[in-house]
Amino acid sequence: MIGIIDYRAGNLTSVERALAHLGIACTVTDRPEVLSRCGRIIFPGVGAAGKAMAELRRTGLDVFLKDWYLAGKPILGICLGAQIVLEESEENDATCLGLVPGRVRRFPAGMRDADGQPLKIPHMGWNTVSFLRDHPVFRGLPEGAEFYFVHSYYPSPSDPSWEIGRSEYGVPFCSALARGNLAAVQFHPEKSGRPGLEILRNFSTWRGGDAE
Numbered sequence: 107m108i109g110i111i112d113y114r115a116g117n118l119t120s121v122e123r124a125l126a127h128l129g130i131a132c133t134v135t136d137r138p139e140v141l142s143r144c145g146r147i148i149f150p151g152v153g154a155a156g157k158a159m160a161e162l163r164r165t166g167l168d169v170f171l172k173d174w175y176l177a178g179k180p181i182l183g184i185c186l187g188a189q190i191v192l193e194e195s196e197e198n199d200a201t202c203l204g205l206v207p208g209r210v211r212r213f214p215a216g217m218r219d220a221d222g223q224p225l226k227i228p229h230m231g232w233n234t235v236s237f238l239r240d241h242p243v244f245r246g247l248p249e250g251a252e253f254y255f256v257h258s259y260y261p262s263p264s265d266p267s268w269e270i271g272r273s274e275y276g277v278p279f280c281s282a283l284a285r286g287n288l289a290a291v292q293f294h295p296e297k298s299g300r301p302g303l304e305i306l307r308n309f310s311t312w313r314g315g316d317a318e
Contacts, residue, residue, distance in 0.1 A: 115151030156198025183290030217276025
């Protein structure tokens with residue numbers, strides 16, 4: 107059973123539907139006692155870092171997530187869930203969970219594409235991810251696969267060894283993190299067609315190591 111953390115951050119239903127399409131059992135809940143009975147956790151979300159952290163603290167899910175991570179159990183962060191695993195965010199000057207050393211940064215103003223045309227923020231649409239090394243959660247993806255992004259901020263780990271995927275939108279940015287029992291993606295695998303579903307399928311059998 108996969109637990110999907112409900113912290114009023116939106117986009118939970120699409121993750122639930124994607125897992126159902128794959129035939130993977132899941133539950134959506136904000137109750138730590140229910141999540142503790144699951145084998146894996148997905149930490150998704152769309153919204154603002156400050157509000158999300160306030161909700162996590164209100165429900166005790168901040169402590170639950172830290173304990174889950176320290177216990178070595180598999181966790182997948184998606185979008186906002188890939189940001190607030192870091193120490194702090196430029197959005198709302200939020201203090202985050204601190205599972206990953208580093209800071210969440212906003213795309214700089216005035217970015218332009220290769221033709222000199224202005225780039226809009228948020229970054230919305232399809233983009234490729236260059237995976238830097240092999241990992242069980244990202245195994246078997248087709249070369250040049252594109253994934254769906256909607257974001258104005260991106261994770262910037264202070265330890266480069268955390269970065270496993272890189273994309274470019276005006277500037278190069280970290281689009282996937284992984285170490286130990288934590289994997290996280292800035293894009294939305296649940297909205298990214300077959301490559302995204304493959305990530306979710308891989309996660310459903312992942313035991314939490316870098317190589318399996």
